[in-house]
Amino acid sequence: MRLFLSLAALGLSLSAASGADAAQARAKVDWTTHITQTPAGAYVIGNPDARVKLVEYVSYTCPHCAAFVNSATPVLKGQFVRSGSTSIEIRHYLLNRVDLAASLIARCGGAGRFVGLTETLFAQQKNWGQRAMEFDQANGQRIGTYPLAAQMRAIADGAGLTAIGKAAGLGDAQITACLSDRAATDRIVAMTSSAPESIEGTPGFFINGKQAMGVFTWDRLMPLLRAAGAR
Numbered sequence: 687m688r689l690f691l692s693l694a695a696l697g698l699s700l701s702a703a704s705g706a707d708a709a710q711a712r713a714k715v716d717w718t719t720h721i722t723q724t725p726a727g728a729y730v731i732g733n734p735d736a737r738v739k740l741v742e743y744v745s746y747t748c749p750h751c752a753a754f755v756n757s758a759t760p761v762l763k764g765q766f767v768r769s770g771s772t773s774i775e776i777r778h779y780l781l782n783r784v785d786l787a788a789s790l791i792a793r794c795g796g797a798g799r800f801v802g803l804t805e806t807l808f809a810q811q812k813n814w815g816q817r818a819m820e821f822d823q824a825n826g827q828r829i830g831t832y833p834l835a836a837q838m839r840a841i842a843d844g845a846g847l848t849a850i851g852k853a854a855g856l857g858d859a860q861i862t863a864c865l866s867d868r869a870a871t872d873r874i875v876a877m878t879s880s881a882p883e884s885i886e887g888t889p890g891f892f893i894n895g896k897q898a899m900g901v902f903t904w905d906r907l908m909p910l911l912r913a914a915g916a917r
Contacts, residue, residue, distance in 0.1 A: 717770045718763055721797040724775065726880070727873035729793075729800050731763070732773030737915040740772060743779040743881055743890035744804075746788035747815060750902050751889045752808040758904040759805065766916040776804065779888050780878045784818045787841040787865065789874045791851045794864035803854050810850065818845035835866035 717732045724730060744751045766772035778789045792803045807814070821844030822829075829840050842848045842865055851861050864870065881890075884897055891898040891907055893914055901907050 715770060716768055717773075718768050718801075721801065723797060726777075726877060727870075728775050728777045728877065729797060730773055730775045731801060732767040733770040734773065736767075736771055736773040738766070738772040738911055739775065739894050740911065741775045741777060741892040743777050743885055743888055745779050745781045745785050745888040746792070746804075746807050746811070747781055747785050747818070748888040749811065749815075750887070752811040754889050754902070754904055754907075755805060755808040758907070761908065762904070762911075766911060769917055771915060771917045772911065776800075777881070778874045778877045779881055779885070779890065780875065781888070783837065784815075784822065784841055784845060786871065786874060787838045787845070788847055790838060790864050790867070790870060791842060791847045791856075791861070793870060793874075794851060794856050794861060795854065799854055799856075803851070806850060806854065807847075814846040814850065818847075821845055834868075834871065838865040838871075 715733075717736075720732060720734075722730045722734065744755075762772070762774070767774060778785075780786055780789070788807055792807060793800060795803060818841065822841070825840070825844065829837050832840065839848075839862065842851075842861070848858075848861055852858070856864075882897070884899075886900070887902065889902060891901055893910055898907060898910055901910065
């Protein structure tokens, strides 16, 4: 009997240790490097089993989106996503054809480069956004007569988006292929057309399926995420 109890105690001890080791291993995972794609083509950053699932509708030409990403990233990505408590699903919301070109560049390197390119595009938005506006004003009517792929390449080159992609490691032929990818274009357009009509503007947020109405800034969103369980 004593031998049985000793073995039983040992089994409990090993089980507890195993559980603690597993929990410790999970805590060491950097979930910011875990990126998956939904059937609709959106990218999800973080733990697929996160208790807080944030959906963000973004437009690359939207200054409010740039302000949000630049202010939110240190805590949202660096803490909430990294810990595994929160995931972010980024869905494109097109406002114009420059948005489409930027979205195609952001997605050109696949999941491995999407986050870095997105952050770079928003960090440098004032520069390339101004170039895009000036280029479109001077050349928009002419470019509008081009086939779609040629429009995207002209806009990407004129706005400086091509240069951003190359700086991130994309090759010229790769960029041309991405800007000409009609299936990718259709998926991005579909994200916008299928977005809920209740979206008030960009950035637009849903937390665990519930829309965060009237929320466009990090200081307004952060308390809602913490209340939902983000840590």
